[in-house]
Amino acid sequence: MAAGLQHPRAARNPHGMEIDAATAAAHGWPKLKYAVVERERRWLCDAVPLDLVERAAAITDLYVTGTRLRLREAVPQGGGAPQRRLGRKADVTADTRLLTSIYLSDAEFARLAVLPGRRLRKTRHTLRPIAGVALAVDRFEGELAGLILAEAEFDSNAAMRAYVAPSFCGREVTADTRYTGGALVEIGLPAD
Numbered sequence: 001m002a003a004g005l006q007h008p009r010a011a012r013n014p015h016g017m018e019i020d021a022a023t024a025a026a027h028g029w030p031k032l033k034y035a036v037v038e039r040e041r042r043w044l045c046d047a048v049p050l051d052l053v054e055r056a057a058a059i060t061d062l063y064v065t066g067t068r069l070r071l072r073e074a075v076p077q078g079g080g081a082p083q084r085r086l087g088r089k090a091d092v093t094a095d096t097r098l099l100t101s102i103y104l105s106d107a108e109f110a111r112l113a114v115l116p117g118r119r120l121r122k123t124r125h126t127l128r129p130i131a132g133v134a135l136a137v138d139r140f141e142g143e144l145a146g147l148i149l150a151e152a153e154f155d156s157n158a159a160m161r162a163y164v165a166p167s168f169c170g171r172e173v174t175a176d177t178r179y180t181g182g183a184l185v186e187i188g189l190p191a192d
Contacts (some may be wrong), residue, residue, distance in 0.1 A: 018157060019092060027090035027098055028068070035098040038089075038153065039160045042179055043169035045148040048137045052127040057083075059124050059138075063185045064117040070181070071112050074124070084109040094175040095160060118185040120144065130166050133159070144189050149179060 021032050029035045055076065062071040068088050075082045087101045104112070121141040129135070133152050140147040150169050154160035165172065173179040178190040 019096070019098065023092060024098060027092060028088075029090070029098050029100070034100055036100070038097050038099045039095060039155075039157065040097075040151050040153050041095055041160060041163065041165075041172065041174045043150045043165055044171050044173055044179075045137060045150050045168055046170060047168070048125050048139055048148060049127065049166075049168045050125075052130070053125045053137075054128050056123055056125045059122050061120045061122075061181060061185070062113065062115065062117045063120065063182055064115045069115075071109070071115065071117075073109065077123070086112060091177075091180075094177065096157075120181055120185040131163070133163060135166070140184070144184055147184075147189055149173070 019032070019035075019037055024030075024032045024035055055078075057074040057076050059072060059074045063069075064071065068090055070087045070089065071085075072087060073082055073084050084104045084106070085101045086104060087099060089097050089099050091097045122138045122144075123141070125137045125139070127135045127137065133154065135150055135152045137148060137150045140149075150165075152163060152165075154163065176190075177183055178187065
C-alpha cells in the first residue's frame with residue numbers, strides 16, 4: 001500500500017483500523033476485512049445513573065467452552081424484538097480488541113444455545129451520549145449480583161486516551177482483566 005493511504009477497510013469501519021494485518025492474523029483473523037476494532041474503557045460504579053438511561057435490555061451471554069465465542073441474546077425492556085448474535089473477540093491490548101458478530105435467526109440461535117459453556121446475565125442500560133461518547137452501564141445478576149460496570153466505546157485511540165469519565169464512574173478497571181466478561185463468567189466476582 002502506498003505511503004499515506006489508509007487501509008481500504010478503514011473507511012467502512014466506524015471504529016477505524018489501526019491494527020495491522022499481521023497482528024490481526026496472530027489473533028485469529030486471517031482477513032482483516034471481517035474484523036471490527038473495538039476500543040473500550042471500563043469503570044466500577046456504585047449505581048446506574050437512571051436519569052441518563054435511554055433504553056435497557058436484559059442480556060444473557062453464553063461463553064462457549066474452549067473458544068473465544070460468545071452467544072448473546074439481548075431482550076429490550078419495554079418490548080421489541082430480541083437481538084441474537086454469535087460473536088468472537090480477541091484482546092489485542094487491555095482496551096483494544098478485534099470483534100466479529102453474526103446476527104442469528106430464532107432457529108439458528110436455538111441450535112447454538114445448547115453449546116457447552118457458562119452463562120452470564122446482566123441488564124445493560126444504554127445512556128445518552130456524554131461528551132459525544134456512547135456509554136452503557138451493566139448491572140450484573142446471579143453470582144455477580146452487586147457488580148455494576150460502565151463502559152465507553154471510542155472511534156480512535158486519541159479519543160479514548162483523552163476521555164474524562166463521568167462523575168458516576170468509580171475506579172477504572174480497563175487494565176484489570178478480571179473485569180472482562182470471559183473472566184467474570186469463569187472466575188466470578190473479584191474479591192477486591
